[in-house]
Structure formats: C-alpha cells, structure tokens
Amino acid sequence: MRRNEQIRAYEVRVIGEGGDQVGIMPKSEAVALAREAGLDLVEVAPNADPPVCRVMDYGKFRYEEQKKKQEAKKRQVVVQIKEIKLRPKTDEHDYQTKLGHIRRFIGGGDRCKVTIFFRGREIVHKDRGQIMLDRVIEDTRDIAKVDQEARAEGRTLHMLLAPLPKK
Secondary structure (H helix, E strand, C coil), X not given: CXXXXXXXXXXXXXXXXXXXXXXXXXXXXXHHHHHHHCCEEEEEECCCCCCEEEEECHHHHHHHHHHHHHHHHHHCCCCCEEEEEECCCCCHHHXXXXXXXXXXXXHCCCEEEEEEECCHHHHHHHHHHHHHHHHHHHHCCCCEEEEEEEEEECCEEEEEXXXXXXX
C-alpha cells in the first residue's frame, strides 16, 4: 500500500444529521463532529471508496426500524388452506352444507382444498368424482377460481380453490 492510500484509508465521507453532505474528512474529525452534536457516527456504506458514515442517533434509528418491521408484520395477511372432504355418493343436502363451508372459507380469504375420497370399488368410477368437482367449480365461480386443477392421488381426487382478487 502506498503512503497516499494509507492516508486515504483513514478518511470517510460524512453525511450530516439532516442528510446533507459534510464532506470527506479523517475519522477522528468525523467522530469529534458527531460527539459535538451529541449523536453517533454510523458507517452506512463500508464498501464505498471512501466509506460513507452518517451522523445520527443510533438508538432512535434502531427503534424506528423495529417499529417499521412491526407495522409490516401487522399488515401481513396469513392465508390458510382449509380442506373439505366429499365422497362420490355425497347426498344433495350434505353437498349444500359443504358448499356453504367452502363459501365461508373463500369469503374469509382462505384457499380451499376440495377432496373426493373413494372407498372400496368406488375408485372404478373416478368420473363421478370429477363431475362432483366440476359442480363445485360451477357453484363457486362467482367467488373463487381454480388454483390447482383436479389431480388423482391414490384413492383421492383433489383440487385447490382460491378467492378471486378483490377489485
């Protein structure tokens, strides 16, 4: 390292408490400037040439950052996946009850997994399960869209419904 670079290594670019640039000065002067104002000297860009430091109240800065994180967490919406289980022989009244549950879940902003269970020899008639899923899609078209098409896994047939985006 040359002598000029050594001297430069101890210099920093200082930004004042109002956001205005004070200039490039030795670290010791920058620390003295911050102490004189009763604040801290915080390095904000260590990889810059020369490094950038800001005169600020570090405790207040950390407090405000924490408050911003809390506020962002409050606005965050947790979407759950609710599941409704049907059978190919589900009767009309039971179907309407389950449909009411699906509407309530979708209305609450949650996604809904609709599962058709096949028992014993019912597995031979997967078309009945598909007809039932198509009926659910048709009955919820006004509030939901199909997020995942119907898929068969073992003795089940399932699909995922998601709420329509709000206008």
